[in-house]
Amino acid sequence: MTEVLRRVNPLAKYGAVLPVFVAVILSKGLALPAGIALASVLVLLSCSRQPLRIAVWVVLGLPLLAATFMMSLAVWTPAPPTEAPLFALGPLSWSPTAMLTAAATGARIAAILALALMVGLTTDTRALVRAAVQNLRLPYRIGYAALIAFEFVPHLRTEFQTIRLAHRARYAAVAASRRFELRRVLGGLTIPIAIFAGGIRHAERVAVSMETRSFGLHERRTERAQEPFLRSDWLWFIGLLALYAAVIGFTLRSS
Structure with a gap:
């Protein structure tokens, strides 16, 4: 294949x-x-x-x-x-x-x-956005905004895996019989809050990065990779x- x-x-x-x-x-x-x-x-x-x-x-x-x-x-x-x-x-x-x-x-x-x-x-999602911007004349403001939204889901998945590994390492020395205590079970419910906070921080970093690169100021942007038809x-x-x-x-x- x-x-x-x-x-x-x-x-x-x-x-x-x-x-x-x-x-x-x-x-x-x-x-x-x-x-x-x-x-x-x-x-x-x-x-x-x-x-x-x-x-x-x-x-x-x-x-x-x-x-x-x-x-x-x-x-x-x-x-x-x-x-x-x-x-x-x-x-x-x-x-x-x-x-x-x-x-x-x-x-x-x-x-x-x-x-x-x-x-x-x-x-590849990036290739799709580049192809639409370069060949269909899709405004790059729309294309790259959609790309950022697509890339947000893998970031949340990475955040969840990191938090889960941190919880596992935290309770590695705890006896198995004590891992299901109420305070530890309730502690697992804080994972969505941590993911939400991490998502907000990531969105702020992306916004600052786009602002420093003058995103949306010019009609066209230079593309590092080309997707010709x-x-x-x-x-x-x-x-x-x-x-x-x-x-x-x-x-x-x-x-």
Whole structure:
């Protein structure tokens, strides 16, 4: 497996996937979203190198998610009164019509998630913002403000891990029988407060840093990295559109 999909301009991937999102949302049957989900998973796993944990989650988690939505939604989907249920569990019953309708809904959800994973797992947020600013002429004030918001979540995750390690080191010498005392349990409830305070300090540092760099003063800013839309990006854009168009055409013709 190669990392070729990570080197594609993010706009090519997003531009090819957005109309497919609309097609999946507007679809009614089961075959079209199922085909889109399968094609997205194959592209993701064949054109990018993913950790084994993520690959297993994608391969097993998407069908399990679709099956969960199918079984749960089928209970609440009305069926013809003369139709006999496939099986029943107490007051709950699952009819063929309800199962088919719910399966189509679950497949649409799985297809949307597969498309999002195919693009999201192979795209750097910084590259996406740079590509939008440089190629779509998105105002850098909007682009980099969004990038700061995206980067805030990993910062909070790092803060949480640091605080959790500090708590673990603090109670390392405490006997296991005393770690669940009330004052120590209540002390763990202060973690959200510490994360909130750390987030405020981080926001202040970012604001000062942006101010010292005259952010927003000029119409344009010099970019350290460039994200040009190359001929290969056009080929990927056309290729992804052709792949999904072929899947949609095949499923519509066979249904």
